[in-house]
Amino acid sequence: MIGLVFLASIMIFIVTVLQYKEESEDYHKKRLLRKETAVKVHINSILENTSFEVKTDKLKYIFKSNGSMRGLSSISELSRIHKMPINIYDLKGNLIVSSLWHLGQKHDSLQHLPPGIIKLIDKSPDKRYVIKHEGKNGEYQSSYSYIYDRHFKPIAILNLPYLADSTFYKKELWEFLKNLGTIYILMFLLAIFLSYFLSRYITKSLNTVNDVLKKISFSKENQKIIIKNPNEEINQLIETYNNMVDQLEESARKLAQTEREQAWRNMARQVAHEIKNPLTPMRLSIQSFQMTFDPNDPNIKQKFDEFAQMLIEQIDLMSKIASAFSDFAKMPQAHLQEGNLVSTIRNALKLYDPEQVRFVSSDDEILFNFDKNQIQRVITNLVKNALQSVPGDREPEVLVSVRQTEDKIYITVTDNGSGIDPEHQSRIFEPKFTTKSSGMGLGLAIVKKIVENHNGKIYFNSDKEMGTTFIIEFDK
Numbered sequence: 001m002i003g004l005v006f007l008a009s010i011m012i013f014i015v016t017v018l019q020y021k022e023e024s025e026d027y028h029k030k031r032l033l034r035k036e037t038a039v040k041v042h043i044n045s046i047l048e049n050t051s052f053e054v055k056t057d058k059l060k061y062i063f064k065s066n067g068s069m070r071g072l073s074s075i076s077e078l079s080r081i082h083k084m085p086i087n088i089y090d091l092k093g094n095l096i097v098s099s100l101w102h103l104g105q106k107h108d109s110l111q112h113l114p115p116g117i118i119k120l121i122d123k124s125p126d127k128r129y130v131i132k133h134e135g136k137n138g139e140y141q142s143s144y145s146y147i148y149d150r151h152f153k154p155i156a157i158l159n160l161p162y163l164a165d166s167t168f169y170k171k172e173l174w175e176f177l178k179n180l181g182t183i184y185i186l187m188f189l190l191a192i193f194l195s196y197f198l199s200r201y202i203t204k205s206l207n208t209v210n211d212v213l214k215k216i217s218f219s220k221e222n223q224k225i226i227i228k229n230p231n232e233e234i235n236q237l238i239e240t241y242n243n244m245v246d247q248l249e250e251s252a253r254k255l256a257q258t259e260r261e262q263a264w265r266n267m268a269r270q271v272a273h274e275i276k277n278p279l280t281p282m283r284l285s286i287q288s289f290q291m292t293f294d295p296n297d298p299n300i301k302q303k304f305d306e307f308a309q310m311l312i313e314q315i316d317l318m319s320k321i322a323s324a325f326s327d328f329a330k331m332p333q334a335h336l337q338e339g340n341l342v343s344t345i346r347n348a349l350k351l352y353d354p355e356q357v358r359f360v361s362s363d364d365e366i367l368f369n370f371d372k373n374q375i376q377r378v379i380t381n382l383v384k385n386a387l388q389s390v391p392g393d394r395e396p397e398v399l400v401s402v403r404q405t406e407d408k409i410y411i412t413v414t415d416n417g418s419g420i421d422p423e424h425q426s427r428i429f430e431p432k433f434t435t436k437s438s439g440m441g442l443g444l445a446i447v448k449k450i451v452e453n454h455n456g457k458i459y460f461n462s463d464k465e466m467g468t469t470f471i472i473e474f475d476k
Contacts, residue, residue: 002191009184013177020173028141028164032130036143036160039082043147043158054149056090059156063088063097075099087159088147089113096156113157117144121157139164205234209241216248278314285310334371334453341366341375341409345402348376349383356396357383362403368474374450381443382413382470389417389468404476411472420462428460 052058063075079086079099087098093113100110120129121144128145141162146154212225224242289307294300342361349359383398390396397416402409420428429448451458451472462468 002188002195005191006188012180016176016180017173020176024164028162029130032141032143032160032162035082035084035162036128036145036158039078039084039086039160040145040147040158042078042081047147047149054155056096056155059088059090059147060096085161087161089157089159091118091154091157093118093157113144113159118157120144121146127154209234209237212241216245278318282311282314334374334450336369336371336454338367338369339372341368341370341411342402344370344372344375345379345400345411348379349400351380352383352387352398356387357398357400360399360401362401366402366404366409368409368476370454370474371450374453378447378450378472379411379413381447385443386413386415386417386468386470389415389419391418407476409474409476411474412469414467414469416467419464419466419468420460421464425460425462429458 046062047054050062052062054062063078075086075088075097076099085099087100087110088096089112090096095111098110114131117129117131121127128143131142131144133140133142141164143158143160143162145158147156147158149155209225212223215223224245225238285307289303292303297303342363342365345361346359349357379400383400386398387396394416399414400412401414402411404410429444448458454474456472456474458470458472460468460470
């Protein structure tokens with residue numbers, strides 16, 4: 001509403017200026033016409049009483065230009081009476097006599113009418129034409145009209161230059177706008193003052209509701225709203241919210257139970273799948289050894305050693321699988337201690353070829369509360385994945401960088417690998433997901449869990465065949 005009032009005030013200012021301008025133009029237009037009519041009446045009176053023959057070539061004698069001749073027919077006397085310059089031209093546009101001559105002002109521009117003026121006068125219904133132009137002292141209007149003899153035959157052209165002095169109108173306009181502006185400024189200040197306190201009063205209850213709504217979470221118990229003496233509409237909103245909180249808690253409980261059951265089912269399925277992989281070759285090897293066993297074979301000891309070694313390798317693989325899932329399930333809480341993040345990342349990268357893995361940092365020291373071992377594990381997993389994503393036909397180029405802003409710390413790992421398929425991107429952090437021929441798909445899931453334990457977040461940008469950038473963001 002304040003904006004509409006402001007727009008209305010602007011429109012009033014514009015309309016006022018246009019109205020004043022229109023009134024000023026109309027005033028000067030009518031004033032010039034009145035002066036022209038008065039001058040013509042005076043000229044006709046002189047022509048009726050002159051002793052000269054009323055012809056074009058006699059007009060310079062009838063209207064003497066010499067100011068010392070104080071006759072009423074003097075052109076300078078006419079100018080003095082009517083308070084404006086007067087010029088008379090013949091029908092070809094040549095100056096006959098001018099009131100400016102006695103002032104010594106013989107302008108070359110006055111000697112002839114502007115081109116086309118005579119045609120414009122003839123085309124005009126009232127045989128009159130007005131030109132507007134800007135001069136040094138303001139806007140000028142010049143009227144051109146015919147002077148007739150007793151038989152209404154044109155004998156000359158009368159030119160009246162008129163200075164449209166709008167000083168008075170401009171002064172009046174400025175005073176009006178100044179007063180109007182003062183009133184509107186006071187109204188705006190009053191409106192803003194009142195609207196601020198009214199809105200604070202009206203929205204106080206809504207702000208309370210808004211603050212509580214911002215704290216809604218599935219992971220914790222939500223607080224109900226209690227406001228004393230709310231109005232009817234706010235009370236309905238509060239009751240709806242409190243009912244929603246009860247329903248939300250029940251839904252969150254059921255969802256958590258369902259997610260736990262689903263997670264255990266998925267984990268059990270994945271563990272069973274990973275354990276079956278080494279069991280199959282173990283079964284086939286035992287069956288093959290059983291079928292080909294010959295105690296009299298001179299190479300029986302060598303074959304038995306090879307068979308035992310294969311079983312030991314498969315048993316070790318199952319042990320690694322069990323350890324990996326155990327580590328994921330029993331991820332320890334991060335022990336946060338202040339340290340230099342730059343040196344920690346640099347130490348984690350010492351295991352890799354510096355030609356393939358480069359490290360850059362915005363600062364030599366970035367102090368941050370973190371678990372050193374877990375952050376090194378994050379960097380190691382990301383760099384390992386980055387190197388494995390590079391096809392065999394290109395040289396690996398992995399860039400690890402760390403930088404800080406006023407309130408954030410960013411760690412990025414960029415590779416030149418084959419990128420992540422769009423259909424896989426939504427599942428990349430799932431515990432059981434992997435696109436490799438080997439592995440259990442727990443690396444990025446562990447990375448995500450460690451980052452979240454540090455109250456951070458991890459995301460990525462990937463272009464097919466161009467590479468992937470993983471970005472870790474921590475709050476300071």
